[in-house]
Amino acid sequence: MKRNLFPTLVIVVWLVAMLIPAVMDLQPDKIDLHGILSSPGAEHLLGQDELGRSVLQRLIAGAQTSLLVSVSVTLIVALTGIFIGAVAAWSGGWFEHLVVRLIDLFMAFPGILLAIALAGILGPGISNLVIALSIVGWVGFARLTRAQVLVLKHRDHIQAAQALGTPVPVTIVQHLLPLIAAPLVVEATFTIASVIIAEAGLSFLGIGIQPPEASWGNMIKEGSRYLLVAPHLVLAPGIALALVVLSINRLGDQLRDHLDRKASLNVIGGKEHVR
Amino acid sequence: MSWLLQRLFSAALVIFSVTLVVFFLIHLIPGDPVDVMLGETATVADRQAMRISLGLDQPLAVQLLDYLLGLSQLDFGQSLHSKEAISSILAQRLPATAWLALSAMFIAMLLAIPLGILSAVYKGSWIDRSAMLVSLAGLSIPNFLLGPLLVLVFSIAFGLLPVSGNDGLLHLILPSITLGLSMAAVLARMVRSSLLETLGEDFIRTAHAKGMHPRDVIWKHAMRNAWLPVITVIGAQIGALLGGAVVTETVFDWPGLGSLMIESIQKRDYPIVQACVLIISVIYVLVNALTDLCYGLLDPRIRKA
Numbered sequence: 001m002k003r004n005l006f007p008t009l010v011i012v013v014w015l016v017a018m019l020i021p022a023v024m025d026l027q028p029d030k031i032d033l034h035g036i037l038s039s040p041g042a043e044h045l046l047g048q049d050e051l052g053r054s055v056l057q058r059l060i061a062g063a064q065t066s067l068l069v070s071v072s073v074t075l076i077v078a079l080t081g082i083f084i085g086a087v088a089a090w091s092g093g094w095f096e097h098l099v100v101r102l103i104d105l106f107m108a109f110p111g112i113l114l115a116i117a118l119a120g121i122l123g124p125g126i127s128n129l130v131i132a133l134s135i136v137g138w139v140g141f142a143r144l145t146r147a148q149v150l151v152l153k154h155r156d157h158i159q160a161a162q163a164l165g166t167p168v169p170v171t172i173v174q175h176l177l178p179l180i181a182a183p184l185v186v187e188a189t190f191t192i193a194s195v196i197i198a199e200a201g202l203s204f205l206g207i208g209i210q211p212p213e214a215s216w217g218n219m220i221k222e223g224s225r226y227l228l229v230a231p232h233l234v235l236a237p238g239i240a241l242a243l244v245v246l247s248i249n250r251l252g253d254q255l256r257d258h259l260d261r262k263a264s265l266n267v268i269g270g271k272e273h274v275r
Numbered sequence: 276m277s278w279l280l281q282r283l284f285s286a287a288l289v290i291f292s293v294t295l296v297v298f299f300l301i302h303l304i305p306g307d308p309v310d311v312m313l314g315e316t317a318t319v320a321d322r323q324a325m326r327i328s329l330g331l332d333q334p335l336a337v338q339l340l341d342y343l344l345g346l347s348q349l350d351f352g353q354s355l356h357s358k359e360a361i362s363s364i365l366a367q368r369l370p371a372t373a374w375l376a377l378s379a380m381f382i383a384m385l386l387a388i389p390l391g392i393l394s395a396v397y398k399g400s401w402i403d404r405s406a407m408l409v410s411l412a413g414l415s416i417p418n419f420l421l422g423p424l425l426v427l428v429f430s431i432a433f434g435l436l437p438v439s440g441n442d443g444l445l446h447l448i449l450p451s452i453t454l455g456l457s458m459a460a461v462l463a464r465m466v467r468s469s470l471l472e473t474l475g476e477d478f479i480r481t482a483h484a485k486g487m488h489p490r491d492v493i494w495k496h497a498m499r500n501a502w503l504p505v506i507t508v509i510g511a512q513i514g515a516l517l518g519g520a521v522v523t524e525t526v527f528d529w530p531g532l533g534s535l536m537i538e539s540i541q542k543r544d545y546p547i548v549q550a551c552v553l554i555i556s557v558i559y560v561l562v563n564a565l566t567d568l569c570y571g572l573l574d575p576r577i578r579k580a
Contacts, residue, residue, distance in 0.1 A: 110559040111519060122305065201417055227431060245415040249411060249414060
């Protein structure tokens, strides 16, 4: 447990960033032309950026953005993916065939490429970003759920529930999904991490969150122009991003190992990391 | 033989569906695509001209047929901005991406294979623990952060390497390290776990028992079997590599397909965006098919399955 202390701490800090505006008046967009590119100091703990905005306040605003995007995308893709995967495996026939083909099709696009194209075509902004990442992201959950349901649907207790006349949706939700909750939770953990990277990546490319709205990705992008004179503009959001993703991946790894040991029945491990 | 044909046929099918998706991408533009591409100031005549030049006045089925016919002759249409043929723009940009991806892959394998083997052989030692920690860090640091960090260290602090651009081998080093390190992280973990699994098998114990040199046990017995999953991962990682190339090229101003795609998104030159997505995806599908074929050649069990 002790070795998880640091990652857990990082996640807690990341989550707490959501609450800061409730207790403190944040002004991440406030321009101060006297303090342009100033180094970290007593007044501004992490210094100021090229418009004199407080890096710390923008970092907190960026944390909110990454949390909002990653949690909403993960919820959307998990619910759709699990639904599609479970229905496909349960019903079989043409629908399953169609879903398998669709999964193959989505897997044929390399990494983040399709998300970049979709976000680029839909236009910038947080909701289009969520849409683009969701369209690309459901596949992992659908594939995992389908594989697991296929293995489990012939179990005795499922057959018994069916024989007793339990409606199919109830059978799936109450008797089947709890059995595969563990791998799905692991998948969700890694999905959150990869969505954080994807959000920052798209914002870095200029097709995600647009300035003046703060995202760790667009902070790194704008900061990298001043790398020579003010490296803290890149280092602050960069270290925050890396720490949060590293911590989530680390906890995900541990969770997977733990569940693998506990449930040697039919757990399929995490997934390929999207980047 | 039929296994080979089957694999090629399914690759062709996937390429066809990818083409369909790419064709429909342009119809996802919210509102009227012509308005989006031309902006607010365009006249009615301009709009009409563009609608006709893109074929958007035709029924969807005709548009699709035209698109497919064009592609069959490697005609991707023309750029909305420069009016240049997209195929010739792609031909200029493709080599840069190919160089970047190949050298990144080379760096990844150079780092990951020895590191993975050492980690597996000395499992639990400090080598293993530090290698796996470094690899977890590699997984968690995205290209667009690693790139500027490497520039900060190697170009700005030590002045060893150029910051960006594309003249000669020196300019290739930082981008390919940036792109290669994340692949190395995944690969090293795969080599380690695959080799660990093989090392636990009976024939390895037999080899040790008959007094074989440990180095020969690793190379002649264990690695031969451990290669197979590693090759699959290399194939799958090429997808991440090509996706990552888009970001890396933008970071280093590397004139490949990825930076072309981002420039075109910014200029709303959507036919070029379509062509980039199509080309990169088709390369990926072909590489994956090739990986499967290698896999089949290395392991006869796959062909029979």
